[in-house]
Amino acid sequence: MTSTDASSTISAETPAPATADLNLEVVTLNVSDIDRAKGFYQSLGWRLDADRAIGDDFRIVQFTPPRSPCSIHFGKGLTTAGAREPGGPVRLILAVADIDAARADLISHGADVSEVYHYERQPDRSGELESRVPGPDPDTARSYSDYASFSDPDGNLWLLQEITTRLPGRTWEADPADVAAQASLLKDTATHHGAFEAVAPPHDWWDWYAAYMLARQAGYGEDEAAATANRYMAEVKHVVVSSA
Numbered sequence: 001m002t003s004t005d006a007s008s009t010i011s012a013e014t015p016a017p018a019t020a021d022l023n024l025e026v027v028t029l030n031v032s033d034i035d036r037a038k039g040f041y042q043s044l045g046w047r048l049d050a051d052r053a054i055g056d057d058f059r060i061v062q063f064t065p066p067r068s069p070c071s072i073h074f075g076k077g078l079t080t081a082g083a084r085e086p087g088g089p090v091r092l093i094l095a096v097a098d099i100d101a102a103r104a105d106l107i108s109h110g111a112d113v114s115e116v117y118h119y120e121r122q123p124d125r126s127g128e129l130e131s132r133v134p135g136p137d138p139d140t141a142r143s144y145s146d147y148a149s150f151s152d153p154d155g156n157l158w159l160l161q162e163i164t165t166r167l168p169g170r171t172w173e174a175d176p177a178d179v180a181a182q183a184s185l186l187k188d189t190a191t192h193h194g195a196f197e198a199v200a201p202p203h204d205w206w207d208w209y210a211a212y213m214l215a216r217q218a219g220y221g222e223d224e225a226a227a228t229a230n231r232y233m234a235e236v237k238h239v240v241v242s243s244a
Contacts, residue, residue, distance in 0.1 A: 026062070029074040030088060031154045034059060037074055040152050044109045065094060089155035099136075099162035103148045106160075113150045113160075143167075144219065167217050189213055192226045196233075196241070203239040207232070 031037040041063045042048060049062040049071060058077035064070075072092075096102035103113050118137040125131050137145035146162040165181065189212050196208055211232035215225035233239040 024070050026071050026073050027090070027092060028078055029072055029090060029152075029154070029156050031074045031152075031156075033153070034061060034075055036153050037061070041072075044106060044111060068094070089151075089157060091157045091159065093159045093161050095163045096160050097162070097164060099146050099148055099160050102160050106150065111150045114148050116146055116148050118145050118147065167219070185213060185216060188216070188222065192222060192229075196226070196230060200233070200241045201239055203233065203237065207237050207239075 029037070038048075038051065038061050046063040046065050049064055051059075051061045053059040059075040060073060060078060061075050062071050062073050064072075094102070099116055103116065106113050115134060116136050117132045117134055119131045120133050121131045139145070143163050143165045144161065144167070148160045149157060151157050167181070186209075189209050192212060193205060193208050197205070208229050211229035212225050215228040216222075220228060230241075234241075
């Protein structure tokens with residue numbers, strides 16, 4: 001999950017993690033003109049891996065963005081449905097370490113990339129366009145917040161998302177930096193649990209910790225995560241306080 005959207009409901013039970021390695025390899029795009037789409041992605045400097053046709057009813061074109069482990073496919077006869085069916089254009093996210101550099105490189109290859117923006121979602125302004133705010137996130141220390149976007153000729157939308165530090169639990173390999181981030185999250189959790197503990201009936205602290213940490217890892221801010229943990233304690237654990 002490269003976006004921060006998540007349900008506000010924290011499940012009482014966590015399923016066992018999958019054990020098989022499942023690497024997202026390819027995303028199939030809907031295009032109406034194969035050669036036009038091929039020309040567009042070639043102009044971006046992306047690696048052309050394949051352009052293969054068999055008869056009149058099958059053609060597959062594969063490109064891979066620079067240093068990406070996942071590729072894109074488009075062509076003819078790739079699905080049981082016809083071209084652009086079902087669903088129309090798709091939305092994809094490219095993780096970048098430096099959004100300004102990535103944006104400049106794409107523009108140099110002819111892509112019409114938007115200015116950098118971030119989101120400020122409110123109950124009355126939560127849609128994709130109305131929640132966009134021009135410019136980078138004022139909190140420069142926050143990862144996952146800055147975006148820019150461009151579209152291919154068929155309207156498939158590409159978002160650049162700057163990720164400088166992964167949230168705890170968002171990497172598969174052991175990383176000392178991830179340990180440090182986890183320690184920071186634990187400290188943050190303990191601090192906010194103190195406010196709840198001061199007014200709450202006796203309870204198991206680890207229940208509140210788990211709900212708060214899951215919410216933070218889902219991208220919630222500190223206050224939202226604390227409110228989510230409080231709801232979890234009230235609704236699932238039946239630990240109710242008048243205010244927390």
